[in-house]
Amino acid sequence: MSTLITEQPIAVAPRPWTDHALLHPWLLRGLSLALVLAAWEYAGRVPISPAFPTFADTAAAWLAMLQDGSLLRALWITLQPLAIGLLISGLLGVAIGVAMGLNRLTEWFGAPIFIVLQSAPLAALIPLLTFAYGIGLTSKVLTVCIMAMPVIVLNAFNAVRHTPGSLLEMGKSFLGSKRQLILAIVLPAASPVIFAGLRLGAAAGFIGAILAELLITPTGIGDIITYSQSIADYPAMYAAIATVILFSVLFIELLEWLEIRLFRPDQRVPR
Amino acid sequence: MQIGRFRVPMMASLLIWALLWEIVGRLGLTILLPPLSAIAGRMAEIVPTPTFLAAAWITLQAFLAGNLIAIALGVPLGVLMGRSVIADRMLLPWVNLFLSAPLTALVPVIMILFGYGQTTIILTVVMFALWIIVLDARAGVRNIAPSLIEMARVYGATPLQAFLKIHLLAALPEILAGIRLGAIRAVKGVIIGQLLVSIVGFGRLFELYSSNFLMEHFWALILVLFAVAFALAEGLGYLERRVEYYAAARH
Amino acid sequence: MTPASHASQAAPAAPPPRPIVQVERIGKVYPGGVEALSDLSLDFPEGQLTTLLGPSGCGKTTLLKIIAGLIEPTRGQVLVDGQPVSGPGPERAFVFQDFALLPWASVLRNVAFGLELRGLAKGEREAIAEQQIQEVGLKGFEQHFPHQLSGGMRQRVGLARALAVDAKVLLMDEPFSAVDEQTRRKFQEDLLALVAHQKKTFLFVTHSIEEAVYVSDRIVLLSRRPSQVTRIIEPAVPRGGDPDAIRRHASYLDTVETIWRGLKHYVD
Numbered sequence A: 001m002s003t004l005i006t007e008q009p010i011a012v013a014p015r016p017w018t019d020h021a022l023l024h025p026w027l028l029r030g031l032s033l034a035l036v037l038a039a040w041e042y043a044g045r046v047p048i049s050p051a052f053p054t055f056a057d058t059a060a061a062w063l064a065m066l067q068d069g070s071l072l073r074a075l076w077i078t079l080q081p082l083a084i085g086l087l088i089s090g091l092l093g094v095a096i097g098v099a100m101g102l103n104r105l106t107e108w109f110g111a112p113i114f115i116v117l118q119s120a121p122l123a124a125l126i127p128l129l130t131f132a133y134g135i136g137l138t139s140k141v142l143t144v145c146i147m148a149m150p151v152i153v154l155n156a157f158n159a160v161r162h163t164p165g166s167l168l169e170m171g172k173s174f175l176g177s178k179r180q181l182i183l184a185i186v187l188p189a190a191s192p193v194i195f196a197g198l199r200l201g202a203a204a205g206f207i208g209a210i211l212a213e214l215l216i217t218p219t220g221i222g223d224i225i226t227y228s229q230s231i232a233d234y235p236a237m238y239a240a241i242a243t244v245i246l247f248s249v250l251f252i253e254l255l256e257w258l259e260i261r262l263f264r265p266d267q268r269v270p271r
Numbered sequence B: 001m002q003i004g005r006f007r008v009p010m011m012a013s014l015l016i017w018a019l020l021w022e023i024v025g026r027l028g029l030t031i032l033l034p035p036l037s038a039i040a041g042r043m044a045e046i047v048p049t050p051t052f053l054a055a056a057w058i059t060l061q062a063f064l065a066g067n068l069i070a071i072a073l074g075v076p077l078g079v080l081m082g083r084s085v086i087a088d089r090m091l092l093p094w095v096n097l098f099l100s101a102p103l104t105a106l107v108p109v110i111m112i113l114f115g116y117g118q119t120t121i122i123l124t125v126v127m128f129a130l131w132i133i134v135l136d137a138r139a140g141v142r143n144i145a146p147s148l149i150e151m152a153r154v155y156g157a158t159p160l161q162a163f164l165k166i167h168l169l170a171a172l173p174e175i176l177a178g179i180r181l182g183a184i185r186a187v188k189g190v191i192i193g194q195l196l197v198s199i200v201g202f203g204r205l206f207e208l209y210s211s212n213f214l215m216e217h218f219w220a221l222i223l224v225l226f227a228v229a230f231a232l233a234e235g236l237g238y239l240e241r242r243v244e245y246y247a248a249a250r251h
Numbered sequence C: 001m002t003p004a005s006h007a008s009q010a011a012p013a014a015p016p017p018r019p020i021v022q023v024e025r026i027g028k029v030y031p032g033g034v035e036a037l038s039d040l041s042l043d044f045p046e047g048q049l050t051t052l053l054g055p056s057g058c059g060k061t062t063l064l065k066i067i068a069g070l071i072e073p074t075r076g077q078v079l080v081d082g083q084p085v086s087g088p089g090p091e092r093a094f095v096f097q098d099f100a101l102l103p104w105a106s107v108l109r110n111v112a113f114g115l116e117l118r119g120l121a122k123g124e125r126e127a128i129a130e131q132q133i134q135e136v137g138l139k140g141f142e143q144h145f146p147h148q149l150s151g152g153m154r155q156r157v158g159l160a161r162a163l164a165v166d167a168k169v170l171l172m173d174e175p176f177s178a179v180d181e182q183t184r185r186k187f188q189e190d191l192l193a194l195v196a197h198q199k200k201t202f203l204f205v206t207h208s209i210e211e212a213v214y215v216s217d218r219i220v221l222l223s224r225r226p227s228q229v230t231r232i233i234e235p236a237v238p239r240g241g242d243p244d245a246i247r248r249h250a251s252y253l254d255t256v257e258t259i260w261r262g263l264k265h266y267v268d
């Protein structure tokens, strides 16, 4: 079944690039950033649209919001449903996925549901959630959950299901009990893919959190975006958007860093 | 699952869930969940209506247009990144950034720049689909055996010929994987775009049904959408496996 | 000189050792219809090293895994110490052809893994593991991870892990296939020493005729799939002398030649 293959980055064979000083990664990355910011500034100066502020204005608005604390306050508010939702879907999702990977009956009952949900536009359920749980925190947490859950469950399920057979055989030949095999072989072998699922789930959760703030009630970053848009304070609006995008990317990087620090001692040594 | 010697097909468990839904609906525990049979009846009723067909048509247009743009931009970009170190180092951070960024935050920007209409929705679809297409095309090109590219050079292929006859074909399995994942993301993008713009296509219908508490209508619409999205993902997955079959000969 | 005469030379007056592993009319058909083994019977005498030699894909790994209790045979049974095998047991240890190391665990933990599963305390099992790591020549690599080792070193980790659990029967699936020639020869000496000094039984799979003749008490030649025993040879190679001299010994060279002639027709 194709959809059992969850969204995994395709492995890329490393290629020995001929490295020239001018091709140094950081130099090129810096150059690329500079070019994009310059293009932003130029497009804002033209301006390509009255609703397109320059980079300088956006940066100034960002600094101002940072100084008066409104940006951090908004982030904090956005973070709450996100953190609760991700925690719930992370714990519950991994548990469901692992259970499905270990037990055929659970798989038979659960997998089809999550396979369907993974390809489904779950955002369509948000109006229903609002209707059922009002415009408060619960609806937002649930939005994050429904967006993040399927990919977390399916990754955990696939990871457990595809434990290398030779490792399992080895464990059995040394008389490991079922419990020992799960704890010492299945879960550690599955952990990279489970964590990949958590990262994808976190990205989906961010999409859900922002969507909830834009659709249900404007709070946090969503509030800054909607409010500054309504008073045509475009620099503030752009600054808030850039902040939340950067924040989510950093958050996902942090997850990866934590994974390697805590769970994969072998990844810490250079390959 | 196995019962004795008989293999029960996996998707059959959906029938049990449907039955549970029906029971919960019949018990009337919550008005949120009408019985499935009532929803199915409503489905048969609303699907042929002109409103529904018009919404479906405009959604399909946005979906297809957005996907085509994303493919037309994404594949050449990915191939370029796979071939050129400079392009790769300059573009990869941005592609990775947008791949995991909460793109919903960018929809308001698209809205103020391009208005509350179909253009915004198409651009939202592009935003959702593009990045994974770029990344997979790049992976595909980088996985091409170097000898194949040297062969093209030896026989004097022009850059255009090399792009069309070597890179595109040799990287086809990965490119198709990217297009499939892009299309799945695009389905989500088109619905999110319509929800946020809320006056176009299904977005308007969702608004209409939920504000009037028409739960049967609402669920009918959801189930149709989910079924179409699932069929699309499975269909593309099937096509991809056919291509992988041919691609297995590459190695 | 025929192998039979080697055998008679080799057989002393002492009673033959009792078979510790008995394979009785084993057949194995994999799901999908591949018949790997058909009606194979074979005894493995206690305290000896028996080598399985046969063309690639003939079912050597399959047979070893059936003896290990990892695969169920389709027909027949295996007895270890007179008891029918129904699963893995503490008296058997397996050295895997593909090493089967835990990529996330250090060499030390990998070697101690069999003991960890048996519930030995950490200090105790690590002491044993360190001892075995030294034996296989990996001292100083205790904290390395498998991906930092060469193929041969990984293989030695697998070997040390099997030796650490101190099983009576060692099932070794091409344990030296990935090591370099010097290490391989050293291992062959070590193996001979193990056979001589410990009362262990070795079931050994290799593709090298020379290695088989050098280390084995008995060599079982297997035919193509579905596997049958075509011949059993007991090389009468003098032991305990200069290895290079042994490799030039007439009976060593003759046995190698006989086996090669027996296997040659599988090449085409």
Ligand SMILES: Nc1ncnc2c1ncn2[C@@H]1O[C@H](COP(=O)(O)OP(=O)(O)OP(=O)(O)O)[C@@H](O)[C@H]1O
Pocket (backbone or CB within 6 Å): C030, C031, C032, C034, C035, C036, C055, C056, C057, C058, C059, C060, C061, C062, C063, C097, C225
């Ligand atoms: N899990 C399996 N499912 C189906 N067929 C299998 C399986 N494992 C092995 N086979 C088949 O059984 C036959 C014997 O395999 P086996 O691994 O025992 O061979 P082998 O003698 O160990 O070969 P080699 O010397 O190459 O290691 C092969 O033809 C193989 O294709």
Ligand SMILES: [Mg+2]
Pocket (backbone or CB within 6 Å): C060, C061, C062, C097, C173
């Ligand atoms: Mg084998």
